[in-house]
Amino acid sequence: xxxxxxxxxxxxxxxxxxxxxxxxxxxxxxxxxxxxxxxxxxxxxxxxxxxxxxxxxxxxxxxxxxxxxxxxxxxxxxxxxxxxxxxxxxxxxxxxxxxxxxxxxxxxxxxxxxxxxxxxxxxxxxxxxxxxxxxxxxxxxxxxxxxxxxxxxxxxxxxxxxxxxxxxxxxxxxxxxxxxxxxxxxxxxxxxxxxxxxxxxxxxxxxxxxxxxxxxxxxxxxxxxxxxxxxxxxxxxxxxxxxxxxxxxxxxxxxxxxxxxxxxxxxxxxxxxxxxxxxxxxxxxxxxxxxxxxxxxxxxxxxxxxxxxxxxxxxxxxxxxxxxxxxxxxxxxxxxxxxxxxxxxxxxxxxxxxxxxxxxxxxxxxxxxxxxxxxxxxxxxxxxxxxxxxxxxxxxxxxxxxxxxxxxxxxxxxxxxxxxxxxxxxxxxxxxxxxxxxxxxxxxxxxx
Numbered sequence: 001x002x003x004x005x006x007x008x009x010x011x012x013x014x015x016x017x018x019x020x021x022x023x024x025x026x027x028x029x030x031x032x033x034x035x036x037x038x039x040x041x042x043x044x045x046x047x048x049x050x051x052x053x054x055x056x057x058x059x060x061x062x063x064x065x066x067x068x069x070x071x072x073x074x075x076x077x078x079x080x081x082x083x084x085x086x087x088x089x090x091x092x093x094x095x096x097x098x099x100x101x102x103x104x105x106x107x108x109x110x111x112x113x114x115x116x117x118x119x120x121x122x123x124x125x126x127x128x129x130x131x132x133x134x135x136x137x138x139x140x141x142x143x144x145x146x147x148x149x150x151x152x153x154x155x156x157x158x159x160x161x162x163x164x165x166x167x168x169x170x171x172x173x174x175x176x177x178x179x180x181x182x183x184x185x186x187x188x189x190x191x192x193x194x195x196x197x198x199x200x201x202x203x204x205x206x207x208x209x210x211x212x213x214x215x216x217x218x219x220x221x222x223x224x225x226x227x228x229x230x231x232x233x234x235x236x237x238x239x240x241x242x243x244x245x246x247x248x249x250x251x252x253x254x255x256x257x258x259x260x261x262x263x264x265x266x267x268x269x270x271x272x273x274x275x276x277x278x279x280x281x282x283x284x285x286x287x288x289x290x291x292x293x294x295x296x297x298x299x300x301x302x303x304x305x306x307x308x309x310x311x312x313x314x315x316x317x318x319x320x321x322x323x324x325x326x327x328x329x330x331x332x333x334x335x336x337x338x339x340x341x342x343x344x345x346x347x348x349x350x351x352x353x354x355x356x357x358x359x360x361x362x363x364x365x366x367x368x369x370x371x372x373x374x375x376x377x378x379x380x381x382x383x384x385x386x387x388x389x390x391x392x393x394x395x396x397x398x399x400x401x402x403x404x405x406x407x408x409x410x411x412x413x414x415x416x417x418x419x420x421x422x423x424x425x426x427x428x429x430x431x432x433x434x435x436x437x438x439x440x441x442x443x444x445x446x447x448x
Contacts, residue, residue, distance in 0.1 A: 015048030019079035029315030115142035121216035121232035139325025147317030161300030172292035210239030227346035
């Protein structure tokens with residue numbers, strides 16, 4: 001039915017029926033935001049969006065959270081098997097039962113919204129292929145950077161651009177730890193315990209502090225940016241657990257901040273995908289992102305550099321992204337699938353097989369710190385090794401030895417070079433009798 005303006009009357013259109021799998025932190029936030037902002041959402045979507053069924057093992061708790069709205073069950077498959085459900089929101093997490101549920105929902109012809117970056121990083125290609133074949137949509141804005149609409153920006157807002165590179169602070173836990181280490185001069189272990197006490201870090205924080213979570217997210221963004229399959233297993237990953245307050249302080253003295261950075265870049269040889277601690281000039285906006293906040297910097301050939309900043313986790317910020325996907329589905333529910341935005345921005349048959357560069361073939365600059373004997377000729381022997389490998393020095397700092405000591409720290413900042421050249425130089429320098437420690441090496445990106 002149309003109103004006097006000629007547009008469909010949203011008051012009589014049947015609302016989209018949604019099944020919610022898991023009503024934990026994000027599921028509860030999704031339910032509450034959808035209820036609170038329903039009138040605005042209807043105005044934007046053109047029809048209502050109702051959570052008609054909720055599946056959760058704790059039925060009593062789920063019923064209390066929903067206030068009796070919709071049907072609550074303890075069997076997620078019951079939601080998928082309900083022919084009245086149009087869209088399934090998967091918020092269970094993990095890559096086991098979640099994969100079964102998502103594929104079952106797709107097979108049943110239901111659209112899917114998920115915040116599960118691990119699932120998409122590991123099984124995204126299979127999921128997207130199944131969805132394309134069945135003609136259903138997969139919404140996954142919430143899987144990367146929480147409430148920041150970076151997926152929509154990459155898939156739609158920047159679609160006219162050749163994306164050159166993406167650099168992101170995409171794990172709030174690690175960013176909180178690095179911020180606290182810098183501000184308070186505390187060791188990693190102490191700040192990790194603080195993050196766990198505040199609920200920012202899990203009891204087992206491995207996924208966050210070792211860069212695995214960020215690698216999952218980066219693999220998804222890289223696929224969208226460059227039109228390649230999702231390849232999380234090819235992301236070079238290095239965490240922050242070995243960083244010291246000393247190196248964070250030295251970096252700041254040199255005008256840099258250390259961040260766990262996810263970086264993907266298109267080069268003439270292939271595509272870089274890497275997550276590791278990185279020195280970033282403190283004058284860059286992204287270097288000043290602190291605490292649990294996220295930020296993603298995207299460089300396109302037409303638009304230049306664009307920065308996206310906001311909450312990367314939390315109940316309502318993530319719910320904001322989930323509901324944005326629901327609105328898109330509500331708008332496009334009746335459209336032919338070939339006219340919808342492709343899952344990975346490029347048409348399914350147009351994905352490229354561009355090689356992913358191994359870390360040894362990646363070019364970047366470096367921070368190198370070493371403990372050396374304080375006597376003439378030591379510096380010359382080190383710089384000679386760097387020169388042999390074609391590594392030029394951008395800056396060098398030699399600390400004054402403590403009173404009564406005959407050893408000191410030397411810090412080099414290098415110009416860009418291949419990682420394999422840096423590795424060879426480091427091995428040769430560490431073999432010198434006058435070098436008393438392993439070299440601490442941290443990559444450096446200017447993000448110009």
